[in-house]
Amino acid sequence: MQRSLIGTPKTALDTPALCLDLGVVESNIRRMAGYFQDGPVRLRPHTKTHKSPVLAHMQVAAGAIGITCAKLGEAEVMAEAGLKDILIANQIVGAGKIARLVNLAALTEVMVAVDDAANVEELDRAARAAGVTLRILVEVNIGLNRCGVVPGQPVHDLACRVAVAPGLRFEGLMGYEGHTVFIRDPEERRRKTEESLAGLVESADLVRSAGIPVQIVSSGGTGTCFITGRYPGITELQVGSYITMDAQYREEVGMDFAYGLTVMSTVVSAPTPDRAECDAGLKTITQDFGLPRVIDPPGWELAGLAEEHGHLHRLDGPPLRPGDKVEIVPNHGCTTINLHDEYWVIRDGVLAAVWPIAGRGKVY
Ligand SMILES: Cc1ncc(COP(=O)(O)O)c(C=O)c1O
Structure with a gap:
């Protein structure tokens, strides 16, 4: 039919x-990839926006190093469709979900966020039992007040726990400045975003000072991509909505x-x-x-x-x-x-x- x-x-x-204009979507993907093709950040687009493996593959073909997902179920769909290097920008809690996570880690490269020491232990135990290594980002609360540990010493302490866990590999830190992405005034958006990112980057330096390499410092949304994407110390952008856009981002934020x-x-x-x-x-x-x-x-x-x-x-x-x-x-x-x-x-x-x-x- x-x-x-x-x-x-x-x-x-x-x-x-629900209509997707392919020419427009291709152009949005190309533009975002073009802005950062010479760095300093790499793109890890957030696929919670489009939820489509086809579109995720198009983003990777345009240069993204991997993808971001909000939920384990989304990550499973993406992995099944052949996507690799998947960040689940969320906490995976409870035995049932962690069992699925280690299964996924056996299938593809997967990273997950943590903000709790007991969760780190649970993940480590499950990874060792399954014979896999789980890649971990410590989530830092940079002002959104959702998940994440406060910047500074608590980040250092949790990173140290991850770094010594045999079933885990500490990869770096993740923030998300969701409280600034929709600020209409560009100067205020820049100021508040940079204030937030300072805590993330300083936390990364603190972890490094303990001799632990921090490969990834990930953050960013569509409304802050040009700020976060050029902020020293940020290595990856998790932009989502730019691919299809919506009226809030275009008419109110001016993206x-x-x-x-x-x-x-x-x-x-x-x-x-x-x-x-x-x-x-x-x-x-x-x-x-x-x-x-x-x-x-x-x-x-x-x-x-x-x-x-x-x-x-x-x-x-x-x-x-x-x-x-x-x-x-x-x-x-x-x-x-x-x-x-x-x-x-x-x-x-x-x-x-x-x-x-x-x-x-x-x-x-
Ligand atoms: C963890 C995380 N990263 C990045 C984003 C960026 O999304 P967008 O580009 O749609 O603002 C979101 C949006 O909700 C998010 O939750």
Whole structure:
């Protein structure tokens, strides 16, 4: 069925349809790779955004040294699809998950974050029992106040524990300045990001002063890529959203990557000239970062979302009728993509392929 649809114009697809513009995505990948092709950092793109092994392979082909995943389940999907050198930028806790982690480590190069001494011991025991070596980054809380140990002595102390654990290999440190990536004022974003990164890099120096090599110091998001990517001492960038982009990053933060992800939707009701309902609601497109943006037709906006309805409000656009198509840009690409089983891959305005979003829902 899907194959017979190849060549269908984007505007004639059954809806709602999550559309990936391949030309735009390729260009976003090339641009980010180009910015850092001569260093000083290497790219380890965060695949929690797109959750697609095909897109991850494209990022690696463009020069990324490996990938980042948010969850073990995502990492398993990526490893099965042949991706190597995978950072799980998260803590893996509990016997069941750790058993899966050591299995994964037997299949591919995998790294995991730690911020707790008991977890380090659990991981070490499991790795030794399975005869594998787990690569470890100590996660540092650089201001996001999510996971991670505070910068300085606690980082040193945990790194020392990892370094002497026979089943583990200490690779370095990981931070994430998620509290600064969306700051609108560029100067404030720079200042707060650099303040945060200082604690990460100083922690790395402290670990080195104990005679422990620190190969990796990883951090960064799309909103801070040009700051973190040029900060002395940072070795890797974990950028995610740049590949597809979303309205929050482009319109509010001003990051100049193009929209590669839109939702095509159909008007199902147009009760008044100023109001219409489309078939993209909360089960199609998320609003955790605010309401999505209508890009076509111009002069309409989304005033709200119900489960299966998008409430369209006319500004100065043309009247809409049932059956008309509306193209919408998500305000948060990552959570929107996770609602869908497949991308409708568009090239030059027509359907070129349908790709499964294999990591979708792999939150375990
Ligand atoms: C650990 C980590 N690294 C990096 C990122 C960067 O993502 P983005 O480029 O989408 O801001 C995220 C986003 O949530 C993250 O959680």
